[in-house]
Amino acid sequence: MTEPDIQVEDRGAKGRYFVAGPDGAVAEMTFTKAGEHQLIIDHTEVPDAFRGQGIGLRLVTRAVEDARAAGKKIIPLCPFANAQFHRHPEWADVLKK
Structure with missing residues (x-):
C-alpha cells in the first residue's frame, strides 16, 4: 500500500x-499563523477510514519539518498535537515555550 501524499x-x-483518501475521506490538521514566526496547531481530525495508519502523527511531523525549515515555532493547542510533542522530545527546537 502506498502512503498517501x-x-x-x-x-x-x-x-x-x-490527506485525501480514495473514498473521499479527508484527514486534516488545521493551523493558524500567529505573526510571521509562529504557527498554532488548532485541530487534528482523522476519520475512521484512516485510523491505525499513523496519519495523525504524519500530519504533525510534516508541520514540524516545515516549521524547522522555515525557522518557525509551533504552539500545539490541539490535544493530539500537544501529546505528540510530549512523545517527541527531538521536536523541542520548534516548540514555542
Whole structure:
C-alpha cells in the first residue's frame, strides 16, 4: 500500500495539512499563523477510514519539518498535537515555550 501524499493548503492566516483518501475521506490538521514566526496547531481530525495508519502523527511531523525549515515555532493547542510533542522530545527546537 502506498502512503498517501500530505498536501498543504495555505489560506493566508489559516491553513491545513491534509490527506485525501480514495473514498473521499479527508484527514486534516488545521493551523493558524500567529505573526510571521509562529504557527498554532488548532485541530487534528482523522476519520475512521484512516485510523491505525499513523496519519495523525504524519500530519504533525510534516508541520514540524516545515516549521524547522522555515525557522518557525509551533504552539500545539490541539490535544493530539500537544501529546505528540510530549512523545517527541527531538521536536523541542520548534516548540514555542
